[in-house]
Amino acid sequence: MTPVLELRGIDKSFGPVQVLHDVALTVRAGEVTALVGDNGAGKSTLVKCVGGIHPIDSGEYLFEGKPVHVHSPREAAALGIEIVYQDLALCDNLDIVQNMFLGRENKRGLVLDEDTMEEMAARTLASLSVKTVKSIRQHVSSLSGGQRQTVAIAKAVLWNSKVVILDEPTAALGVAQTAQVLELVRRLADQGLAVVLISHNMNDVFAVSDRIAALYLGRMAAQVKTSDVTHSQVVELITSGRSGDLGLTNGVPA
Amino acid sequence: MTATIEQKPEAPSITSNVRGYAERVRGGDMGALPAVLGLIVLCTVFAIMRPSFFTAGNFANLFTQGAAVTVIAMGLVFVLLLGEIDLSAGFASGVCAAVLAILLAEQGQPWYVAALAAIAVGTVIGVVLGTLVAKLGIPSFVVTLAAFLGFQGLVLVLVEGGTNISVRDETILAISNNNLSPVLSWGMLAIGVGGYAAIQLLRARKRSRRNLASDPISLIAVRVGALAALGGLAVYVLNLERSRNAALVSLKGVPVVVPIIIVLLVVWTFVLRRTAFGRHLYAVGGNAEAARRAGINVDRMKISAFVICSSMAAVGGIIAASRASSVDPNTGGSNVLLYAVGAAVIGGTSLFGGKGRVLDAVLGGAVVAVIENGMGLMGYGSDVKFIVTGSVLLLAASVDALSRKRAAATGLR
Numbered sequence A: 001m002t003p004v005l006e007l008r009g010i011d012k013s014f015g016p017v018q019v020l021h022d023v024a025l026t027v028r029a030g031e032v033t034a035l036v037g038d039n040g041a042g043k044s045t046l047v048k049c050v051g052g053i054h055p056i057d058s059g060e061y062l063f064e065g066k067p068v069h070v071h072s073p074r075e076a077a078a079l080g081i082e083i084v085y086q087d088l089a090l091c092d093n094l095d096i097v098q099n100m101f102l103g104r105e106n107k108r109g110l111v112l113d114e115d116t117m118e119e120m121a122a123r124t125l126a127s128l129s130v131k132t133v134k135s136i137r138q139h140v141s142s143l144s145g146g147q148r149q150t151v152a153i154a155k156a157v158l159w160n161s162k163v164v165i166l167d168e169p170t171a172a173l174g175v176a177q178t179a180q181v182l183e184l185v186r187r188l189a190d191q192g193l194a195v196v197l198i199s200h201n202m203n204d205v206f207a208v209s210d211r212i213a214a215l216y217l218g219r220m221a222a223q224v225k226t227s228d229v230t231h232s233q234v235v236e237l238i239t240s241g242r243s244g245d246l247g248l249t250n251g252v253p254a
Numbered sequence B: 001m002t003a004t005i006e007q008k009p010e011a012p013s014i015t016s017n018v019r020g021y022a023e024r025v026r027g028g029d030m031g032a033l034p035a036v037l038g039l040i041v042l043c044t045v046f047a048i049m050r051p052s053f054f055t056a057g058n059f060a061n062l063f064t065q066g067a068a069v070t071v072i073a074m075g076l077v078f079v080l081l082l083g084e085i086d087l088s089a090g091f092a093s094g095v096c097a098a099v100l101a102i103l104l105a106e107q108g109q110p111w112y113v114a115a116l117a118a119i120a121v122g123t124v125i126g127v128v129l130g131t132l133v134a135k136l137g138i139p140s141f142v143v144t145l146a147a148f149l150g151f152q153g154l155v156l157v158l159v160e161g162g163t164n165i166s167v168r169d170e171t172i173l174a175i176s177n178n179n180l181s182p183v184l185s186w187g188m189l190a191i192g193v194g195g196y197a198a199i200q201l202l203r204a205r206k207r208s209r210r211n212l213a214s215d216p217i218s219l220i221a222v223r224v225g226a227l228a229a230l231g232g233l234a235v236y237v238l239n240l241e242r243s244r245n246a247a248l249v250s251l252k253g254v255p256v257v258v259p260i261i262i263v264l265l266v267v268w269t270f271v272l273r274r275t276a277f278g279r280h281l282y283a284v285g286g287n288a289e290a291a292r293r294a295g296i297n298v299d300r301m302k303i304s305a306f307v308i309c310s311s312m313a314a315v316g317g318i319i320a321a322s323r324a325s326s327v328d329p330n331t332g333g334s335n336v337l338l339y340a341v342g343a344a345v346i347g348g349t350s351l352f353g354g355k356g357r358v359l360d361a362v363l364g365g366a367v368v369a370v371i372e373n374g375m376g377l378m379g380y381g382s383d384v385k386f387i388v389t390g391s392v393l394l395l396a397a398s399v400d401a402l403s404r405k406r407a408a409a410t411g412l413r
């Protein structure tokens, strides 16, 4: 089966600083791919390149086997790629419904169809069993970190997308909500979506992922099946870029 | 993960609405409260100190006096919503008014050609300013400060160095000088209140039929009743004879500028609250990066905001030209811009972006007009007026900044 999303030889620099070197990544439908790496390894940058926030300098971007060029968030969304960014992209001055539909509002002619949007948002939030939100018409500014995270995830789930990428979705969450998000991540994959999960927590990674991709200083150290590796091997890949036969030799993939 | 629905739309009632409002105010979201309180205090003070303040004639004056600034402030709200500023809106209105006057007086064009041309000039000004801000990334403060100076010069060029061009076109003069007939005034009020009630009721019914939280009928009744009472009182007073010599010329009815302002208010409120364009304006003002990631063209939103602002400044210029029956180098100058920014901010539009309504401009415009008018009646000169208006603007900006701080503390923004 062709992978939904495949990246090959991605380079990305910010001015003189090269952040991504020759990165390859394969994301398959029905699987959770964990993207791991130390702080500053380039995980968020890679995700922003996928989402059309940053243009890539060079490399191939294949979606469902076909080469595509994604120049804007809209184009990524049109392909069916939804991203929950680490720095949550929510507008504090808008309410939950308004945020979830931002940029893709339901309309009747010129006029916003608030009622339909409200119903759809309520249904999606209910399916994520969001229990603590008082009203879906409350401003996002009045939500806790975890609640905001849930809104951001709900926003990504709303659109029947093919690929959902979550950049450290559980970093700010309590134990119960982390478990919920992980459960949701698993369920999305079981429903046939391709899910990319960025996380620093090895327990979470091993709990839900099918494959692990480890970035080391902007290079893809290895992409392996979760069942083929141990905790300590992954930690080694993250911290030194190699582990036994796996990983980079002299900065080049083995 | 169980799929229990925990969306319990709070059983809506008047009390829960009032409680919600009180919570918002305490949390720093004061909305129109300062402007409304200010209006009440100012009117009381002036009425006590100068009984002539509370006459039908002066009441009508307030509308024609404040109209131009209010309209310019309405446009400024769009720019302020993005966290930008347009310091050139005052003189942009002067430039547009000069174009109007030249086309009317020197080219003999009909009023609608002249008015459309003036608005078109405003639109072009907005495109230029907006493009400089959005595409080149020059801070709007600098771009519009430069334009402020430039347009001041341009007005001088247009009116040929200090002479003034008089406006004699009857239609244009009617805007600030004529009144609707009393019957028409009542009719307009009836349509306004009826339309407002119909919209509110229809929306509530549609929402409750879909099991969504809707405003209770009692709250709608209170709102409609308040609008009818205030509007009715205003129309009643404005329909009183205000001419000193009624036998010679009768002077009664709602000034023509009032329906113009109401139409602009309704149209722009609709745009901001009910269209995707308006939603995106708020989004860009709240978090430009989030808006960009949601696929919103941030540059285009910025340019549109400046276009709306400058075009509304043109409308303000036309109203000012009508009121003065002429255009001179000072049209749109002196305190017009300060008053307009003040009106928007006093009304509750934030200087930090993301928060504001067109209604704010109208409420704030009323406060500014009352100060200007009342102080004039008390015999104060420009010196005191400037100082007081400056202080009021500073006060409004402080309220804005403080409520923002407070909101941050209570997590309400």
Ligand SMILES: Nc1ncnc2c1ncn2[C@@H]1O[C@H](COP(=O)(O)OP(=O)(O)OP(=O)(O)O)[C@@H](O)[C@H]1O
Residues within 6 Å of the ligand: A014, A017, A019, A037, A038, A039, A040, A041, A042, A043, A044, A045, A046, A086
């Ligand atoms: N817009 C930018 N301009 C310049 N440099 C950037 C930019 N964004 C990221 N970088 C740099 O790219 C590198 C990778 O950053 P990135 O945010 O992708 O790391 P990360 O793997 O997501 O780290 P973390 O785990 O801390 O989130 C860092 O050195 C960072 O300084």
Ligand SMILES: [Mg+2]
Residues within 6 Å of the ligand: A043, A044, A045, A086, A167
């Ligand atoms: Mg990151």
